[in-house]
Amino acid sequence: MDGDPAVESSLDSFSLTFPLPYRVAFTVVLAVWGWGLNLHFLHVRRIDVPSLIRYPGRTSTTQLPHHGSTYRLATFLSLTSTLSLVTFWLFTRRDAQRVIDYDWLPMTNLLVLAVLFAVPLHSLAVSHTGRSRVLQTLKRVSIGGLAEPKDGKFGDILLADVLTSYAKVIGDLFVCLCMFLTRNGSATDRPDRGCGGTVIVPLIMAVPSAIRLRQCLIEYMRVRRAPYKESVGWGGQHLANAAKYSTAFPVIVLTAVLRNIKVDPGHTVPTSYTSLYRAWVAACLLNSLYSFYWDVTKDWDLTLFAGTRERNAPGQSFGLRRRLLIHKPGVYYAVILLDLVLRCMWMTKMSSRLDHITDFESSLFVIELLEVFRRWVWVFFRVETEWIRSTATLEVDDILMGDFPDNNSNKYEDDDED
Numbered sequence: 001m002d003g004d005p006a007v008e009s010s011l012d013s014f015s016l017t018f019p020l021p022y023r024v025a026f027t028v029v030l031a032v033w034g035w036g037l038n039l040h041f042l043h044v045r046r047i048d049v050p051s052l053i054r055y056p057g058r059t060s061t062t063q064l065p066h067h068g069s070t071y072r073l074a075t076f077l078s079l080t081s082t083l084s085l086v087t088f089w090l091f092t093r094r095d096a097q098r099v100i101d102y103d104w105l106p107m108t109n110l111l112v113l114a115v116l117f118a119v120p121l122h123s124l125a126v127s128h129t130g131r132s133r134v135l136q137t138l139k140r141v142s143i144g145g146l147a148e149p150k151d152g153k154f155g156d157i158l159l160a161d162v163l164t165s166y167a168k169v170i171g172d173l174f175v176c177l178c179m180f181l182t183r184n185g186s187a188t189d190r191p192d193r194g195c196g197g198t199v200i201v202p203l204i205m206a207v208p209s210a211i212r213l214r215q216c217l218i219e220y221m222r223v224r225r226a227p228y229k230e231s232v233g234w235g236g237q238h239l240a241n242a243a244k245y246s247t248a249f250p251v252i253v254l255t256a257v258l259r260n261i262k263v264d265p266g267h268t269v270p271t272s273y274t275s276l277y278r279a280w281v282a283a284c285l286l287n288s289l290y291s292f293y294w295d296v297t298k299d300w301d302l303t304l305f306a307g308t309r310e311r312n313a314p315g316q317s318f319g320l321r322r323r324l325l326i327h328k329p330g331v332y333y334a335v336i337l338l339d340l341v342l343r344c345m346w347m348t349k350m351s352s353r354l355d356h357i358t359d360f361e362s363s364l365f366v367i368e369l370l371e372v373f374r375r376w377v378w379v380f381f382r383v384e385t386e387w388i389r390s391t392a393t394l395e396v397d398d399i400l401m402g403d404f405p406d407n408n409s410n411k412y413e414d415d416d417e418d
Contacts, residue, residue, distance in 0.1 A: 011190055014362040016094045019188035021106035021176045022085055023365050025113055027169050027372060029077045031162075034376040036070035041380065043067055045325050047387045053155030054147075056133060077113060084109035103188040107180050110173075144214030154386055158379070160215055163208040164248070165375035168368050171205045191361065194260075202256040209248040216242035241298070244290050250283040288343045295339050300381045301388070304336065323388050326380055335377060342374040 018026075042049050043065065050057055050066055064072065088105045092098040118135065140147065141160050147153045163170070171193070178195035180187035185195075193201050216238045223235035258280060261273050296302050303310045304319035316322045317329035324332065345367060 011096045011099060012361055014360070014365075015188070015190060016092075016096060016099055017089075018365075019088075019099060019103070019106055020172055020191045020361075021103070021110055021187050022081070022088070023368075024169060024173050024176060025081050025084075025106070025109055027166070027368065028113060029074060029081055030369075030372065031166070032070060032074040032077060034372070034379075036067050036074055038376070038379050038383070039065075039067035039070055042383055045384075047325060047384060049383055052383065052386055052390065053158065054150070054152030055155065073116075077116060080112055080116070081109055084112075099188050100186040103180060103186045107176065107187050110176070141211060144211045144218075146215045146218045157212075157215060158382065160208065160212045161382070162375055162379070164212060164245075165371050167205040167208045168364075168371070170208070171201045172368075174201060174204050198256065198260050202252050206249055206252050209245045209252075213242050213245040216245065237298070241294070244294050247283070247287040247290055251280070251287050254280040254283055284346045288346070292340050292343045295343075295378065296336055299378070299385065301385045302332070302336070321388075323392065325384050325388065332381075335381065338377065339374060342370055345370060 039049055049055075055066070063069075084105060088102060091102050091105070137147075137152065137155055137159060141156050141163070145156070147156050172191070175191055175193055175195050176187045178200075179185045179189060179192060182195065185192075195201070220235040220238035220242070223233070223238065254276060258273070258276055261270075261276070293305060297305050302320050303313070303316075311319050313322075317324075317332075320329055320332050326332075
């Protein structure tokens with residue numbers, strides 16, 4: 001039985017088969033596969049992702065394309081993790097005590113994954129230059145740094161945005177390490193998300209949002225220091241973006257506070273708890289709707305929330321834009337709806353029937369995967385938008401004559417080939 005941790009302290013059925021360290025490893029490997037699919041599909045759509053993020057290009061036609069080398073790395077990581085998991089199953093046979101005793105197996109697997117990412121291996125078809133670039137980017141991003149546009153600023157932003165969706169995974173990684181290193185503890189025991197203190201895990205989960213907030217402030221200061229350009233403005237958009245990331249902090253803080261308040265079933269709920277719960281709902285609503293608006297309007301440059309004139313502009317589908325490189329308009333509408341639904345998954349806590357869904361480890365894992373999936377879909381359209389911005393160079397005469405290329409314009413196709 002996948003038991004309620006509030007009433008059952010033993011290992012649940014899901015954790016007996018798939019302990020927390022393996023769930024973290026699975027999500028990390030899934031991210032590599034997802035990035036390979038991003039690169040592959042966008043390459044087919046003739047969107048040059050490596051050039052956008054200033055990643056080293058291929059020096060020979062005999063080399064694997066970027067998505068090919070990513071698939072190879074993902075395959076190697078998958079085989080390593082699968083071998084470790086099967087070995088773990090053979091040793092433990094779903095026996096609770098054995099699962100706890102053999103926690104070194106999944107933790108060794110996490111160490112192997114970290115080494116494979118950090119050490120350049122020619123057999124994985126990932127060049128030393130490329131691997132070094134990834135590590136440099138991760139190091140810069142991890143402290144909220146931001147490269148100049150010519151050095152790959154967009155890549156920094158993309159990576160930092162992805163990390164915000166992996167905040168819970170990063171928190172679970174800390175929990176694994178904390179439980180493994182704690183005396184008499186085990187990384188494969190029932191996850192103790194209060195390990196190390198009640199505030200450490202929430203603080204770790206807040207780091208990705210803090211990183212993006214700092215990047216937004218860096219962009220704002222760069223705009224303020226540069227000569228004023230009407231096309232750039234005074235930098236207010238970067239402050240608005242920083243405000244968006246700051247809305248994540250009240251959600252994280254209030255969630256941690258509410259989790260640590262004991263409410264006895266059958267007793268009157270304390271007034272303080274009710275007030276905090278209402279504040280949590282308001283914070284979640286602000287964060288979700290603000291982020292959804294930003295996804296659609298700023299990250300994807302769609303006109304759904306723009307004025308009537310822009311929303312119904314000729315040569316485009318309602319609420320979208322003229323250039324659509326990913327797919328047909330129906331796909332964009334479906335993705336907008338999907339983004340809204342997954343942004344508001346927290347509302348399951350407001351339903352009496354679904355309130356206890358997050359009391360189960362299996363449910364928590366599914367929710368994490370849904371957020372990872374949402375971000376994976378988001379990447380396609382964010383990269384498409386950046387590519388359009390970098391290639392949409394209309395001549396002044398074209399604008400004066402009212403000659404706006406539509407989605408199938410050859411002019412844009414020529415630009416995509418450059």
